[in-house]
Amino acid sequence: MKQRLQSLAGALVALALTAVPALGLQPQQQNEFVPIDKLPPSEQLPSAPLLVAAYAFVWIAVMFYLWTIWRRLGRVEADLQALERRTRSEQR
Amino acid sequence: MKKAFLPLLLVAAAMFAYAPIMIAQAPYESTMGLVQKIFYFHVPSWFAMFTAVFVCGIQSAIFLFRHKPSADRVAAAAGEIAVLFGFMGLVTGPLWGRKSWGVWWQWDARLTIALLVQLTFIGYLIVRKYGGPGSEKLAAAMAIFGMFNIPFLYMSVNIWRTIHPKTSVVPTLPSGMPGPFWFSVTAFMILCALLLTLRAQLEHRRAALDALYLEHE
Numbered sequence: 001m002k003q004r005l006q007s008l009a010g011a012l013v014a015l016a017l018t019a020v021p022a023l024g025l026q027p028q029q030q031n032e033f034v035p036i037d038k039l040p041p042s043e044q045l046p047s048a049p050l051l052v053a054a055y056a057f058v059w060i061a062v063m064f065y066l067w068t069i070w071r072r073l074g075r076v077e078a079d080l081q082a083l084e085r086r087t088r089s090e091q092r
Numbered sequence: 093m094k095k096a097f098l099p100l101l102l103v104a105a106a107m108f109a110y111a112p113i114m115i116a117q118a119p120y121e122s123t124m125g126l127v128q129k130i131f132y133f134h135v136p137s138w139f140a141m142f143t144a145v146f147v148c149g150i151q152s153a154i155f156l157f158r159h160k161p162s163a164d165r166v167a168a169a170a171g172e173i174a175v176l177f178g179f180m181g182l183v184t185g186p187l188w189g190r191k192s193w194g195v196w197w198q199w200d201a202r203l204t205i206a207l208l209v210q211l212t213f214i215g216y217l218i219v220r221k222y223g224g225p226g227s228e229k230l231a232a233a234m235a236i237f238g239m240f241n242i243p244f245l246y247m248s249v250n251i252w253r254t255i256h257p258k259t260s261v262v263p264t265l266p267s268g269m270p271g272p273f274w275f276s277v278t279a280f281m282i283l284c285a286l287l288l289t290l291r292a293q294l295e296h297r298r299a300a301l302d303a304l305y306l307e308h309e
Contacts, residue, residue: 045190045191047125047126047127047191048126050127050130050187050188050190050191051126051127051129051130051187053187054130054133054134054183054184054187054188055112055130055133057180057183057184057187058133058137058180058184059108061176061179061180062176062283062287065176065287066287066290069287069290069291069294072294073290073293073294073297076294076297076298076301077297079301080297080300080301080304083301083304083305083308084304086308087304087307087308
């Protein structure tokens with residue numbers, strides 16, 4: 001019985017010793033909170049460039065895509081007309 | 093649609109020109125401030141993307157099960173439009189997130205599924221272009237798979253813990269915000285329909301050209 005108690009106590013001490021470094025690794029509790037609008041200007045991210053970039057991207061993407069469709073349509077129409085001309089001239 | 097195309101194009105152009113004025117007059121969100129106004133283009137671009145994905149998926153199913161080539165042409169057009177609007181959402185979102193979350197990107201459920209859907213439809217376009225003969229059927233199956241991801245994408249914010257706002261944001265917008273928001277949504281939907289019509293027209297003309305080539309040979 002005494003031996004069992006000794007081994008149990010030994011196990012508990014070993015466990016406690018193992019846990020000590022883990023306690024040391026715990027991050028310190030953060031008790032400072034700074035609202036984002038109270039940050040110094042050097043640490044604040046300006047909103048306007050992000051907003052302008054977002055809207056500009058949407059506009060540019062639409063314009064670019066429209067341009068690619070018009071270009072592809074123009075190429076297909078030109079091919080169609082060329083083929084129709086060739087077919088007509090061969091029929092003669 | 094052909095007769096309505098030009099008037100609708102003018103309406104869409106006017107709406108896109110007027111939307112920034114409405115958005116500028118909309119009230120500021122209390123915590124995010126100015127950057128929250130990206131919302132008025134970000135969310136409608138996803139609505140337009142979802143619409144294009146559903147058109148692509150449904151037309152692909154019609155092509156696969158009813159063998160209608162015209163449905164495949166509309167699906168091809170819608171797939172490209174879905175990628176376009178997906179890019180808008182994936183670019184405007186991080187611009188908004190950088191300011192409000194402090195990071196450009198977060199690998200949470202909503203953002204990751206959005207990226208996967210976008211990659212699925214980029215894959216759809218690549219398979220169509222470089223897959224060789226018969227690739228339309230494989231692409232159609234991909235489109236159906238992509239379409240079934242949309243409910244997961246939409247509901248992801250309610251199911252999983254994520255940094256992204258929940259779907260309850262739009263129905264509970266404070267007064268002064270729903271007007272510009274639904275105005276933008278309407279403008280994006282008209283734009284989506286116009287682009288889809290124009291792009292489908294390109295596919296129909298290509299099909300006519302192919303038929304003429306075959307006839308000529």
